[in-house]
Amino acid sequence: MPAFTALTAFIAPDKRKDQHFLIDLNILKKIVAIADIHKDEDVLEIGTGPGNLTELLAQKARHVYTIEMDPALVALLEEKFKGSNVTIIKGNALKVEFPRFDKVVANLPYSISSDVTFKLLKNNFKLGILMYQREFAQRMIARVGEPDYSRLSVDVQHFADVEILMKVPPQAFSPPPEVESAVVRVTPRPAAYSVKDRALFMALVTAAFTQRRKRLRNALVNGAHIMGIHGMKALVSRLPPDLMDKRAEEVSPEEYAALADRLYELTAHERSGLSK
């Protein structure tokens, strides 16, 4: 019997805390194998739970840093991993400072999927093997024109290559979640297209998808506050009309990047009082 089942037996998972523990040993092993961890690599885990995944990661990695918010779990984990190559970081993954890490491997708390992914992507790391709710994973990987193409697709794909590696059924967890899950490989890389102002680019994408059924011309005027731009009505007439006729889901990441750069130039001129 694997050691982790012993600890799982002590713990009553609390669904309100996103506690769905992965108990299928085959899937746990597959996740660790895919992560291809070497002895000179440090691994970050988010949401330790009973330490089932942690234990397998620790066998491969130089060091495992694992973040857990539930104090009752932390007390058990500190005992379990005493004197090992595992450091338990107590706290909310959205608030604590991440240590330096080479790879991140986690069965994420789904309620923080989006925020924690963007927090991760601000770090410099080689690879992420991350479990998400299946629908969320599909939005991460969707391409322009596909039904799941969304703000998340554009933003995540700006920072990384993303790929669904396997679907995971609810029965692999205890207690089973109501949703299917999927393991995603996240490989950070420089963006395929450059942007002059990343914050403006992301705000533009948010504004567009906030009103995804509207043509961009209207979505951008209505969402001008998201970008912090005044006089948007006049500005949209100076943006490419073919793009302004499209809806958010029809615009590719490269086109958003070009639009954001154009807006940056137009607003920079206005700010400095120069006219074109």
Ligand SMILES: C[S@@+](CC[C@H](N)C(=O)[O-])C[C@H]1O[C@@H](n2cnc3c(N)ncnc32)[C@H](O)[C@@H]1O
């Ligand atoms: C889906 S469980 C995964 C547990 C374990 N790694 C596994 O694979 O079975 C998510 C874990 O994250 C913890 N958690 C939830 N929200 C968190 C947060 N904001 N920061 C850190 N841990 C969190 C929960 O207490 C739970 O133990």
